[in-house]
Amino acid sequence: ADLPAVKILATGGTIAGTAASNTQTTGYKAGDLGIQTLIEAVPAMKDYADVSGEQIVKISSNNMDTKTLLKLAKRVNELLADPKTDGIVITHGTDTLEETAYFLNLVAKSDKPVILVGAMRPATAISADGPMNLLEAVRVAASKEAKGKGVMIVMNDEINGARDVTETNTTNVSTFKSPELGALGYISGGKIRFYKESTKRHTVNSEFDVSKLDTLPRVDIIYSHIDDDPVMAEAALKAGAKGIVHAGTGNGSIADPTFEALKKAAANGTVVVRSARVPNGATTVSVPKYTEAGLLESDTLNPQKARLLLQLALTKTSDPKEIQRMFEEY
Numbered sequence: 001a002d003l004p005a006v007k008i009l010a011t012g013g014t015i016a017g018t019a020a021s022n023t024q025t026t027g028y029k030a031g032d033l034g035i036q037t038l039i040e041a042v043p044a045m046k047d048y049a050d051v052s053g054e055q056i057v058k059i060s061s062n063n064m065d066t067k068t069l070l071k072l073a074k075r076v077n078e079l080l081a082d083p084k085t086d087g088i089v090i091t092h093g094t095d096t097l098e099e100t101a102y103f104l105n106l107v108a109k110s111d112k113p114v115i116l117v118g119a120m121r122p123a124t125a126i127s128a129d130g131p132m133n134l135l136e137a138v139r140v141a142a143s144k145e146a147k148g149k150g151v152m153i154v155m156n157d158e159i160n161g162a163r164d165v166t167e168t169n170t171t172n173v174s175t176f177k178s179p180e181l182g183a184l185g186y187i188s189g190g191k192i193r194f195y196k197e198s199t200k201r202h203t204v205n206s207e208f209d210v211s212k213l214d215t216l217p218r219v220d221i222i223y224s225h226i227d228d229d230p231v232m233a234e235a236a237l238k239a240g241a242k243g244i245v246h247a248g249t250g251n252g253s254i255a256d257p258t259f260e261a262l263k264k265a266a267a268n269g270t271v272v273v274r275s276a277r278v279p280n281g282a283t284t285v286s287v288p289k290y291t292e293a294g295l296l297e298s299d300t301l302n303p304q305k306a307r308l309l310l311q312l313a314l315t316k317t318s319d320p321k322e323i324q325r326m327f328e329e330y
């Protein structure tokens, strides 16, 4: 039969992890197994797609970096441009899965499905979640329904959009959720069921382009807490940060001494975005002094996603007004 061609790009993670015993679900070696082994473990994929694999890296995703992210994004775009590819699945560690997914959501230049998938239990564990997750990811990547919905994460029977999804539990298999805005759909009764899609710009409607980029501007995240002082802000500026994302308390509040440092940074041309350490809700212009100081707001993007959008924004402009527009549109 003429099945859709789905390419699986493997980057490592727990989905390719191995441990000495089948009861071991922590302290295993992430990214140990190669893509061929993962494919051979799930022969049922061949009922839905003409599957082939390619190994990009073999890492635990806490070690993901810009170089690998750009390499992956460029390869994704090469494959998407090929008429012989109908969809892409990326196996990835869960630690930074939401970041890679959101980045690709901003830079993938096609409406063909791009699905990220991981696992919380290593491949060697009893009740490993990787094989079913991989099968469902391939099924979604091969489906007509997934076209044009942006980059998605498929795990634990849920389909979540890259913009709104986040990891919510350190170890549980049902960790990826869009707590406030909700999943796009799920897979149940052997059927792919979509219920909604994001209104935000992505993929073919995105203005960002990585094809000529070899690096991204430095953007640091500063996490607020009791006894906050400007030490971290000063360190970021000293390290050459072109942008700073502040993970504020509550509605993106900033301790006064840190605010003074960030205000100065903004006046000197560093773009400062207020995000929040609170998982839900948009950071709003609650205090006019922040707006007057030229600080931007991240909308509902969490700090790690706000960082990626700010990096891409800074490849195009350093005009705070333009960048605020981007935070409203993506």
Ligand SMILES: NC(=O)C[C@H](N)C(=O)O
Residues within 6 Å of the ligand: 012, 013, 014, 015, 030, 059, 060, 061, 062, 092, 093, 094, 095, 096, 118, 119, 120, 121
């Ligand atoms: N569940 C996982 O994949 C965690 C692993 N440390 C990773 O991100 O690669």
